[in-house]
Amino acid sequence: MTRQTPAGTRTLHLILAWSLVGLPLLWGVLQTxxxxxxxxx
Amino acid sequence: MSPLxxxxxxxTVAGPGFSRWMVPxxxxxxxxxxxxxYAFSVFNLPMTRLIGVTAAAPGDWRLTDLGWIFTLAIxxxxxxxxxxxxxxxxxxxxxxxxxxxxxxxGGFLISAVGIRLHDIWIIYLGYGVLGGIGLGLGYISPVxxxxxxxxxxxxxxxxxxxxxxxxxxxxxxxxxxxxxxxxSTPTHVGVAQTFVVLGVVYFAFMMVGAAIxxxxxxxxxxxxxxxxxxxxxxxxxxxxxxxxxLRTPQFWLIWCVLCLNVTxxxxxxxxxxxxxxxxxxxxxxxxxxxxxxxxxxxxxMAGRFLWASAxxxxxxxxxxxxxxxxGTVLYALVPTTGRIGSVGLFVLCFLIIxxxxxxxxxxxxxxxxxxxxxxxxxAIHGWLITAWSAAGVFGPVLVNYLRAYEVARGVPQADAYxxxxxxxxxxxxxxxxxxxxxxxxxxRHHMPAVQAEATVLAQ
Numbered sequence: 012m013t014r015q016t017p018a019g020t021r022t023l024h025l026i027l028a029w030s031l032v033g034l035p036l037l038w039g040v041l042q043t044x045x046x047x048x049x050x051x052x
Numbered sequence: 053m054s055p056l057x058x059x060x061x062x063x064t065v066a067g068p069g070f071s072r073w074m075v076p077x078x079x080x081x082x083x084x085x086x087x088x089x090y091a092f093s094v095f096n097l098p099m100t101r102l103i104g105v106t107a108a109a110p111g112d113w114r115l116t117d118l119g120w121i122f123t124l125a126i127x128x129x130x131x132x133x134x135x136x137x138x139x140x141x142x143x144x145x146x147x148x149x150x151x152x153x154x155x156x157x158g159g160f161l162i163s164a165v166g167i168r169l170h171d172i173w174i175i176y177l178g179y180g181v182l183g184g185i186g187l188g189l190g191y192i193s194p195v196x197x198x199x200x201x202x203x204x205x206x207x208x209x210x211x212x213x214x215x216x217x218x219x220x221x222x223x224x225x226x227x228x229x230x231x232x233x234x235x236s237t238p239t240h241v242g243v244a245q246t247f248v249v250l251g252v253v254y255f256a257f258m259m260v261g262a263a264i265x266x267x268x269x270x271x272x273x274x275x276x277x278x279x280x281x282x283x284x285x286x287x288x289x290x291x292x293x294x295x296x297x298l299r300t301p302q303f304w305l306i307w308c309v310l311c312l313n314v315t316x317x318x319x320x321x322x323x324x325x326x327x328x329x330x331x332x333x334x335x336x337x338x339x340x341x342x343x344x345x346x347x348x349x350x351x352x353m354a355g356r357f358l359w360a361s362a363x364x365x366x367x368x369x370x371x372x373x374x375x376x377x378x379g380t381v382l383y384a385l386v387p388t389t390g391r392i393g394s395v396g397l398f399v400l401c402f403l404i405i406x407x408x409x410x411x412x413x414x415x416x417x418x419x420x421x422x423x424x425x426x427x428x429x430x431a432i433h434g435w436l437i438t439a440w441s442a443a444g445v446f447g448p449v450l451v452n453y454l455r456a457y458e459v460a461r462g463v464p465q466a467d468a469y470x471x472x473x474x475x476x477x478x479x480x481x482x483x484x485x486x487x488x489x490x491x492x493x494x495x496r497h498h499m500p501a502v503q504a505e506a507t508v509l510a511q
Contacts, residue, residue: 021071028077028264032084032216039222040353043346050343050399 059262061144066266072201072274074264079194079213081261082149085254086156086190087220089129092122092179094228098241102170105241113172121180128184130441133192137434138294140189141427145197149262152190157255159183164247190258191217191437195417196430200268203426204277207368207418211360214414218353224250284422286369286490290498291425297432300497302423305490310416311439311446312483313375316383316476317409319447323455323469324348324402330465331390331398344399351403352410359411360418368419369487375408376484383477387470413440423493450475 057063096118103109140148162178194213202209231249235242273279283289297303320327325341336344363371382401389398416436421429451472458468 017069021069024264025071025073028074031260032077032080035223036080036084036216036219039219039224039226040350042226043222043349047343047346047350050340050347 059144059147059150061142061147061267064144064146064265064267065269066272070266072268075194075198075201075266076209076212078145078149078261078265079198080216081264082152082190082194082258083213083216084220084223085258086152086187087217088224088250088254089122089125089183089187090218090221091224091228092125094225095232095243095246098232098243099167102167102241102243105239111170117172121175124176124180125184125187126441126444128181129187129191130437132185132188133434133437134188135434136185136189137192137431138428140193140434141196141294141431144267145193145265146262148189148193149258149265152186152193153255153258153262154186155182156186156190156258157251159186160247160251160254164244164251167244167247188434188437192430192434194261194265195433196426196428197265197267199417199421199426199429202274203279204274205361205364206421207363207371207415208357208361210417211357211414214360214417215353215356215410217413218349218356218410222349222353284367286367286492287422288425288493288498290495290501291427292423292432292493292497293499294428294431294435296497296499297424297428297493298435300424300493302490302493303432303436305486306416306419306423307436307439308486309372309483309490310412310436311443312479312486313372313379313412314409314440314443315447315450316379316479316483317406317412317447318443319451319472319476320402321348321352321406321409322448323451327469328395328398331469332393332395333466335393335395344402347399348402348406351407355407355410356414359408360414363415363418368415368422369490371411371415372419372487373484375412376480376487379405379408379480380477380484383473383480386473387467390466390470423490425498427499 096115099118100112100115101108103112136148159179159182162182163175166172166174166178195210198209198213199206228246228250231246232242235245279289292300325338325345328336328341328344329338359371359375366374382405386398386401389395389401417429417433420432420436424432451469454472454475455468458471459465463470
């Protein structure tokens with residue numbers, strides 16, 4: 012089995028960590044934006 | 053070795069090669085969860101018909117009873133942040149985040165039991181007291197860690213975390229509504245099951261934050277960064293002990309600055325929907341007003357990150373000067389927008405105001421770091437949170453009572469907010485002068501360098 016280099020592992024951890032918080036936040040922002048658009052209708 | 057030794061501060065010291073950019077997601081894991089408190093109101097109406105299911109029945113709780121849950125949670129947020137701040141600072145972020153996860157997740161589970169037994173006191177104890185303690189611990193737990201990892205951009209770092217607190221409500225509100233719709237049946241409204249799911253999910257999410265958080269090794273600095281040889285006048289390289297900081301005029305001036313900034317924002321935040329409809333009758337519908345509130349939430353969140361990041365470049369004091377000067381002008385302009393019937397200008401005024409409300413929360417940890425150093429900044433921030441609790445009382449009371457007073461005097465509904473807007477502008481002028489009076493902390497309050505170093509090395 013090939014071990015990832017520390018730099019590769021670090022990048023993977025960063026992507027996972029930011030996705031974990033970024034995706035729910037993006038979903039929440041999009042939901043709110045969808046409601047907010049009603050202001051302009 | 054104790055089974056809980058993984059919570060110790062020494063077990064969280066980052067090894068070589070650890071990226072500091074892992075720390076903001078750890079902080080966001082906590083703040084995105086505890087930000088749920090702003091969305092708690094989505095449970096209020098369903099909880100008034102737990103017995104009647106389709107409509108409130110005799111024995112069902114009233115909205116006034118339910119309002120105490122949120123009030124208690126915010127009260128215990130302030131108390132726990134103040135009282136437990138030093139424990140958080142000295143025990144390290146992982147211990148505090150773990151405890152916050154237990155309290156916040158546990159608060160939901162206890163409240164689910166309260167729903168099943170239909171005993172509101174269990175909910176007061178669960179979400180109100182225990183959940184509130186989780187809120188306070190969670191709110192301050194990552195602050196000083198972020199400042200230590202980002203000495204070059206402390207405003208941006210804490211702005212990211214505190215932005216998460218604003219963003220948490222954006223996630224929790226639709227998520228809670230969706231969960232209740234999945235769990236509701238003809239015989240119950242699905243609140244208890246929703247509380248169980250939220251309690252478990254929030255606990256797990258916060259534990260991820262606790263697991264990945266790290267503190268920098270003593271003496272660590274970002275690669276290629278050195279502290280400026282001549283730091284700006286208002287930025288200290290010394291440290292002030294938490295209880296010593298409370299005895300300085302600077303702490304209380306910053307307390308007033310935060311309290312006044314928050315009072316001005318929080319007062320209109322809760323009234324935005326009604327205000328927009330009453331100031332522009334026939335022009336702004338209830339649906340459009342709900343959209344306006346949603347837009348305000350987004351600007352509240354974005355303002356936390358943008359203003360706090362900007363403060364790294366223009367300085368904390370100047371950032372608050374912007375809030376107070378621009379805020380005064382905008383509040384004074386609001387009645388004019390009503391008179392000329394400009395909905396667009398009204399919306400623009402409030403979006404900028406609310407971005408500065410969020411920005412005030414997010415910039416203040418870095419302001420405290422500038423004045424009192426990094427050693428006890430989390431604990432000092434904990435005490436400063438009491439300014440938020442005070443503003444939470446003053447703001448809504450001022451807006452509601454002044455409006456009621458104006459209506460009772462016979463002022464038309466469309467103009468009933470004018471006096472309030474001018475009063476808010478006046479409060480911001482007072483805040484401007486409090487900010488103006490802030491000077492560097494006198495050297496006699498500084499911890500001796502040897503003592504400050506010893507407390508760092510001992511942990």
